[in-house]
Amino acid sequence: MKILSPRALGALERFTVEGVDSDPAITAQAQKLTPSALAVTFTVADAMAEFPADSMTAPTRPADMTFDDIVRETRNVLPGARLRRHLFWRYTLVWHHR
Template identity: 35%
Template sequence: MTTPLHRALQALERFNATHPWDHNAHYHRWIVRQLPRRFGSALDVGCGSGDLARRLARRARTVCGIDSDPGITARARELTPAAAPVTFVTADALTEFPAGSYDVITCVAVLHHLPSAEALALFRRHLAPGGTLVVLGVARAATPYDFLLSAVAAPLNALMGWARNRGRTAPRPVSMTTTTRPAEESFPDIVRQARAVLPGARLRRRLFWRYTLVWRNR
């Protein structure tokens, strides 16, 4: 027999499924605010349908978006105006990382799919002097604060879905068509690894089951 709490959670899950919204895109404006007003080259790792890459192109001379899913990179190209200084490449983030250095590297909801310390070291090697790395990540809830933040986020998540869809049932956004897997590392795990690889990195837990990492290659 199901409990009232279980039934409530099922109802909330059904509500969220009919009023979906993109938690990652919610932070795109914040990501851009961490960057210079103008910069040369940018790399978006795990670009998905290209929403963030197109936003970066408003400030960058050139933007490259990479994703391991050929279907989603094809969709990103379809959604991007021909005149935009953006290219999309199907590539593995670790074994086929684009050569060269970049003034900006962004990585949204991808780090938990990779060996995080190895990936962060790779980003550091390809970040130009003076460049900025911004990561929006997903971590496993492990501490009392994590669970408290999740409890706060759950009703806010439903309210955001309702407001963004103006109370109407809506399909999943194109940017949410790719699958993801649960994070295995906790936020404290990420903090330890990041500070070992990126001295001075700033990390912070965020609402809606995310954290942010900002590092400048001074």
């Protein structure tokens, strides 16, 4: 098993080592490599400082295709694909190559 140091993980600040609880040496090494948590204080006033916003705060643009257009095009390109609509204009496309 290879355990990566935080430096090797680049920008990631946290990582989890799973399935090694039975070996105390590996668990101890993983704990040494895992950065400690920072104390964070958050109040309701912090949350209310910028809200309620008058409009959406994330950058958006008008959609090029409706969900029905996406379904129709997907069925032409990937027969048997399934699409599910999710919250905030997101969707999941599942296709199994046979």
